[in-house]
Amino acid sequence: MNLLRNTEKHLSAEDIYIDAVRINPSIGLTTVYRTLDLFSQIGVVQKCDFGDGRARYELADNPLKKSHHHHLVCVKCKTIVDYTDFIGEELELMQKTEKALSLKHRFKIFNHTIHFYGICSKCRLEA
C-alpha cells in the first residue's frame, strides 16, 4: 500500500497513518514510518522538522513546479505559514548553489528547504 501519499501537505506521521487506515484498515503505524523514511531517502518525500518534536512530511515537489514553496515558522506557537514570494529569484540562486555544492562535496542533491524563524503577531501581543 504505497501509492497514497498524494494527500495534502505538512502531514505528521500520525496524520498520514490516519489517512492510510481509511484506505487500508490493517496498515500499521510502523509501515507508515518505514515507507516515509524510504520515500524521503529517495527524494520522493521531503521530511521537515520545524522544531516541535514531530516530523512533518510533504511531497517533494520539483522546484520548477509552481507548488514549490518555503516556510515561515513562529518559534512560540509553531504556526507554519507557506510562502512563495521571490521563488523565481530564489530558484536561480538555489540552482547555482546546488550545482556548486554537488561538485564540491560530491553530494547528489535532490531538494532544499528555506525556513524563516520569527514570532507571529498573535504571540508578540500575548507576550
Next chain:
Amino acid sequence: MNLLRNTEKHLSAEDIYIDAVRINPSIGLTTVYRTLDLFSQIGVVQKCDFGDGRARYELADNPLKKSHHHHLVCVKCKTIVDYTDFIGEELELMQKTEKALSLKHRFKIFNHTIHFYGICSKCRLEA
C-alpha cells in the same frame, strides 16, 4: 548559569549539558532545555532539526557576519556539512524576502536557515 553558549556549533542538548556540567556541576539537563528554548525564542540561539530526532543548537549569528552559513544534509547517514557559498547573493535575496514576509504576515523575523538535502558520496557507493 547562562553565559556559556559561546561554545562551538551544531551541539545537541546533551552536548551542551555535558559542557555545562564542567562549568557548574550542579546544573541539570532540564535547565539546559529551558535555557535553550528561551534563547531560541528570543533569537539568540538557532534550533536546527536535521531529521535525526535530536535537535541541534547553534548561536544565531547575525546574517551579516561572516560566520553566517547554511547546511547540506545527507538523508542517509545524517552527515551535516556547513557551506558558505554564494552567501552574499543569498543575503540580498533573504533580506528582500524577509521584509516582504514580515509585512505580509506580520511576523517579527530574526533568522533563517537553508538546507540542501541529498546523499553523500559515501552513502551513494554503499547502496
Next chain:
DNA sequence: ATATCTGCAAAGTTTTTGCCGTTAC
C-alpha cells in the same frame, strides 16, 4: 523455497512536566 514485506508489541530516545527547595528582590 527464499526473500521481502508487514503488523504488533515492546523498547529506545529525546524532551517536557510536576514538584519542591533555593535564590533573588
Next chain:
DNA sequence: GTAACGGCAAAAACTTTGCAGATAT
C-alpha cells in the same frame, strides 16, 4: 514575603526495533 529560578525524578511524545506470520517470486 513573594516571585522567579533550578534540579531531580517521573512522565510524555515520537520513533525504531525484534519477531513472527503473511505475501510475493
